[in-house]
Amino acid sequence: MFCSVALLVNPLWLLQLLCKITFGECLLTAEALSSKCDVGQANFSSGDTKKTLWDKLIQEGTVVIGDPETNVSELTCGADVYVLYATEMGKTQHPILWEENHFVFLDIIMVEQARQARISGYKSAATFAYVDCDVVCGANDIQKIAIYHYKNGEVVCRDVAEDRAIIASLNIAESSQEKQLCPNLPPQRAVVEFPCPGANKCGSNLRIWSCELCRENIEYGFDDHFYCACGKAHVETFRYMCNDENHGDEFLVNVADDVGQHLGDLKPIRELNILFLGETGVGKSTWINGFANYVSYKTLDEAENNEEVCLIPTKFTMTNENYEEVEV
Numbered sequence: 491m492f493c494s495v496a497l498l499v500n501p502l503w504l505l506q507l508l509c510k511i512t513f514g515e516c517l518l519t520a521e522a523l524s525s526k527c528d529v530g531q532a533n534f535s536s537g538d539t540k541k542t543l544w545d546k547l548i549q550e551g552t553v554v555i556g557d558p559e560t561n562v563s564e565l566t567c568g569a570d571v572y573v574l575y576a577t578e579m580g581k582t583q584h585p586i587l588w589e590e591n592h593f594v595f596l597d598i599i600m601v602e603q604a605r606q607a608r609i610s611g612y613k614s615a616a617t618f619a620y621v622d623c624d625v626v627c628g629a630n631d632i633q634k635i636a637i638y639h640y641k642n643g644e645v646v647c648r649d650v651a652e653d654r655a656i657i658a659s660l661n662i663a664e665s666s667q668e669k670q671l672c673p674n675l676p677p678q679r680a681v682v683e684f685p686c687p688g689a690n691k692c693g694s695n696l697r698i699w700s701c702e703l704c705r706e707n708i709e710y711g712f713d714d715h716f717y718c719a720c721g722k723a724h725v726e727t728f729r730y731m732c733n734d735e736n737h738g739d740e741f742l743v744n745v746a747d748d749v750g751q752h753l754g755d756l757k758p759i760r761e762l763n764i765l766f767l768g769e770t771g772v773g774k775s776t777w778i779n780g781f782a783n784y785v786s787y788k789t790l791d792e793a794e795n796n797e798e799v800c801l802i803p804t805k806f807t808m809t810n811e812n813y814e815e816v817e818v
Contacts (some may be wrong), residue, residue, distance in 0.1 A: 558627060560621070565619055567642065570641060581635065605740075638650070656792070662741075684697070688732070729741035779802060
């Protein structure tokens, strides 16, 4: 039986309460709920289950606690969904990992809440769920405690906590428009390097800007467009968030005149041609492919969890345990 509830509640308190319920530390009653939030209309009965109550707790920024009847595919089909996966054993064996992911999960909720309160007319599309992989069918293939990020049912990130840590080290520039595919880069390019638009609080030092999606350094093509592995977009469509601790979590727009002045100071990248010499089989192609992977990923874990970069397809022959030659 579903209950109709209109709630105004601090999401941090809500999630902490839900976690306590999940761990069996307290029971939620209508009286306990009403002491922390404004209840417009509620009809609780002893037959109410945790799922039906949690699914109806709030209409925006919903935190859903999965149970054996939860359909993971339906849960993750929204436009912007964050799911914290864990198991009771995992939380016991890896308490630090659990705390890190739990903290990030709470932080994402609070950021969405703050943005909605600060920006007039902003309505968050994000929804949130906690899933115990031992309880929810279809989630037992998740191997570790992690926050997954979904967009319209597709996984866009399998470890939001780790991803946020990487992004926190970068100066991010994002375009308000979808980037156009660009198979041929302009012959003259320069790495985009200029101060953050929030220089009054972030400092005026030069910063190299990276794409949030592909993590590559953004390059200027001397044609009013910025380029990265995702494609190209006009320079006036970009906004910026540097990694200074004083910047905050909002992207800032650069003044057009300032952008023009900074771009005018950029110099084209000087390209070098390097010749590799060596006999067949010594590892020329392997070295090139290895170097391409080295510069494409920040960490070994990131490289292992993504497709390898293979600039030059290679193959070699080896002998297996049965003394048979096999091609790899």
